[in-house]
Amino acid sequence: MVSRFSARTHLFGLITVALVPVWLFVGYLLFVYAMNSRNRFEAEAQQIARQVELVVEAELHQLEAIAGGLSKSSALLDGDMPNVYAEAQRLAAGTDRVLIMFPLDGQEVFDTRRPLGTDAASQLALSPEEREKILKGAPIVTGVYLDDLTNEQRIAVAIAILRPNLDPWILAVTIPTTEIRDTMKPAVPAEWTIGVGDRNGKYVARSKMHEETTGKPGLPEYLENITGSAGTFTSTNFQGTTLLAGYVRSDYSGWFYSANIPLAVAQAPLRRSILEFALIGLISTLVSTALTYLVGRRITKAARDLAGRATALGRRESVQPMTTSVVEFATIADALKDADEALHEREQELAAVMNTVPVGVWFTYDPDALQVIRNRHAAQLMGLPLQEGTTYGAPAHVAETFATRDGEVVGRQDRPLTRAMRGDETESEEYTYVTVNGAQRTLLSSARSIRNNDGKLVGAVQISLDITERKRGEQQRQLLVNELNHRVKNTLAVVQAVASQTLRNSPSVKEAQEALSMRLIALAKAHDILTHENWSGADLHQLLERTMTAQVQPDRFTLRGGPVRIAPNLALSLALGIHELTTNAIKYGAFSNDKGTVSVSWNLAPTDNRLSIVWQEKGGPTVSQPSRKGFGTRMIQRVLDSDPTGEVRFDFVETGLVCSFGINLDR
Structure with a gap:
């Protein structure tokens, strides 16, 4: 079956078809913009991470230079440890730096926070990899460790002092992680959060919530994304906020530097652009719809008036003349008017016959037999008010009655007229009805199907004779x-x-x-x-x-x-x-x-x-x-x-x- 739509709907469809390519193009632009915006933020994240790396690594190199300068002092070469200790005290004075010297295995030589000669085990326990690296003459940057004396998280830059025929000493300069935070803060843009982690995945410093995170391991789902020397990813932080992150890993210290921004902030420009495009599209759609409505109004009004007259003709109602500027519709309206007059003449003849016969007659062309055409006697048999059954030929809803046959309740689908609409024929069957006004009547009914020239079932007719008094007497x-x-x-x-x-x-x-x-x-x-x-x-x-x-x-x-x-x-x-x-x-x-x-x-x-x-x-x-x-x-x-x-x-x-x-x- 072919789907049918109104002229106005077709006009709206035309506008819609015209707008679809525009919206597809807009969608493509938004997609490209979204990808560029994401790439821009990812590149910016890596750039910020590299800037912070440069600032922090410069501080670490400075600590290495301090240790290197002390390692080349003449007092150290002469074995004059009191002068070496005094020089170390001078380098640490007025700062949070601490200089420590200790052998690879054994007691500390000195700690600028303790008097010289104090016996104490070194707090810097080097891993096998760090020991191997430092013995080759390369400096090492340790991970975060908890200092026993100050109960604060610190890091250290250490070098080896190699002595002929003697065990090497380790000279380390340590600072609290707060200095790393303070060093990198000027390089952190607004709305960004910078995190610095050591080789073990512990936070060294963080531009926000430093005290809560320093020395603590990062989230596993966050750290598992930091796999190469540089990259970007999305993950959640401790507060459950989704972040867009860019990171770099230092070849010098082995630390990673990550720049993080909430994904919602990164996507805000895209959302604004989508909102602007949507608003512009909505305005253009409304303008197009208004123009379509104005253009199609005259056509749809004429079509609606014509459909109303066709419906009136089908319902046997009077068809009124129609005035329209659409020529084709005017021609059809005139034809409907002529057909209405011809049908009216035939209906008058049929109505005179039907309203004279002393039997109830029902016609239906409704598949469910709920809309019927009945004569005057049929209306009276069903207990309907007389004015509802005086005009034969006017379709009306079937009367709501209760019916039984041989003591069994008979539903609407099993009554003669409905059965005839299914192709069944009934002959002189008795039914007892409780009518609309509460009266009880017994009818002797017969029903036949009505078929067109092609043999297709199009309607049904039922004729009923009132035998109530006869049954009551019996x-x-x-x-x-x-x-x-x-x-x-x-x-x-x-x-x-x-x-x-x-x-x-x-x-x-x-x-x-x-x-x-x-x-x-x-x-x-x-x-x-x-x-x-x-x-x-x-x-x-x-x-x-x-x-x-x-x-x-x-x-x-x-x-x-x-x-x-x-x-x-x-x-x-x-x-x-x-x-x-x-x-x-x-x-x-x-x-x-x-x-x-x-x-x-x-x-x-x-x-x-x-x-x-x-x-x-x-x-x-x-x-x-x-x-x-x-x-x-x-x-x-x-x-x-x-x-x-x-x-x-x-x-x-x-x-x-x-x-x-x-x-x-x-x-």
């Missing part, structure tokens, strides 16, 4: 039949049980007839209450009141308790149980005389939904424990058979029967 009839069967079976079972118990426990047919009649009346009262509540349950107070008033006057009993709803089956059983308690009270208890009363109270525990009911008789004849359980007692106990946590208790006290029982309503 379901209602089946529900009524099932409910009737269930209730008839339950009622017959209860009547059968009551009749069986009554006949079994009655001494005569007449008494059985009367008892059965009263029990069926109590059962009918409970049925009346449940029927009035559509068998959803019964109110406990109403159930007790209607059951007891069927046998006694309301002034003979009291009912106390909060509102409690009980299930239908429990309501029937309680009605029969209360009927039996009332019958027994009429025969033997509180209702057998004119003064007796009965109080029924109940309480529902909110924590475990447990119902407690207490039947209490007062004012009747004295009662006693019966010899056997009657039908009423067994009936009340059977109410709790399905609840293992239930209980029933009969207390036959002198004042009257007290019956208390509990039921777990959750069971």
